[in-house]
Amino acid sequence: MGIFISILIVIASLLLILIVLVQESKGGGLASGFSSSNQVMGVRKTTDFLEKATWTLVSVVAVLSVVATFFVKDVHSPQSSEMKEVIENTRIETPAVAPDFNAPIQQNAETPVAAPETTPAQ
Secondary structure, eight states, rough: OOOHHHHHHHHHHHHHHHHHHHHHHGGGGEEEEEETTTTTTTHHHHHHHHHHHHHHHHHHHHHHHHGGOOOOOOOOOHHHHHHHHHHHHHOOOOOOOOOTTTTTOOTTSSSSOOOOOOOOOO
């Protein structure tokens, strides 16, 4: 059912693109070709039809998109549940006291201290 709704969304979107491309800004477009007065469908009726079709297709795409969300399967893979457990069980410990960045650097007892470099006297 979800694939069927997706196909309907694609068809409605393509029709919407076609109708929008047929329209021209400032009321021209397809209606400008029917400017003679002896046509069955006048200029005003053509623009009304295109505008109603545009709004109808926008509504159809929006409604079908919302309906499609009900058919999306909720997939729980074993890896995702394991990762959720790890994330939930991991506690980030925050230090009780903010670090003092102005304090001198303390060397670890196992770390050898390098001799200061001396420059030869000139």
